[in-house]
């Protein structure tokens with residue numbers, strides 16, 4: 220199996236793109252091979268080639284998945300993600316009623332499809348602060364740890 224970790228991001232004003240860059244940098248520092256793509260340019264079938272993947276997304280109008288992520292969301296159903304580890308994070312805003320709900324929708328879909336959540340959903344309020352960066356570091360480590368456990372057939 221490929222050892223790459225995929226990072227797929229949706230970003231309108233740049234925060235989530237920066238988070239995706241931060242994750243790529245941290246994972247690379249930890250010796251991982253990373254492949255990062257913007258969500259509307261991403262072919263969902265490529266998920267199958269990854270060891271695991273991380274989705275980074277904002278939430279739009281009334282807690283919705285961003286428009287440019289809708290094709291990706293629908294296409295998830297066309298690939299066999301059984302047992303595939305994933306993590307979800309992203310910046311949205313607590314000023315809105317449905318804080319970060321796009322991540323919840325993605326999580327529900329991925330659980331339904333049989334993928335394995337390697338780390339708790341990490342919602343970030345607007346710009347990532349130092350505590351958020353520490354949580355992103357922990358998320359990277361959890362993804363790596365989960366991959367190792369899976370390689371040893373322990374999960």
Ligand SMILES: Cc1cc2nc3c(=O)[nH]c(=O)nc-3n(C[C@H](O)[C@H](O)[C@H](O)COP(=O)(O)O)c2cc1C
Nearest residue numbers: 230231232233234235277278282311312315318319
């Ligand atoms: C029109 C509009 C609607 C939004 N709706 C929501 C929402 O329903 N829930 C939420 O958590 N954040 C909402 N946000 C906040 C964005 O998700 C937040 O600003 C995010 O950091 C943007 O990420 P980006 O810089 O990667 O585009 C909304 C922002 C805008 C401009």
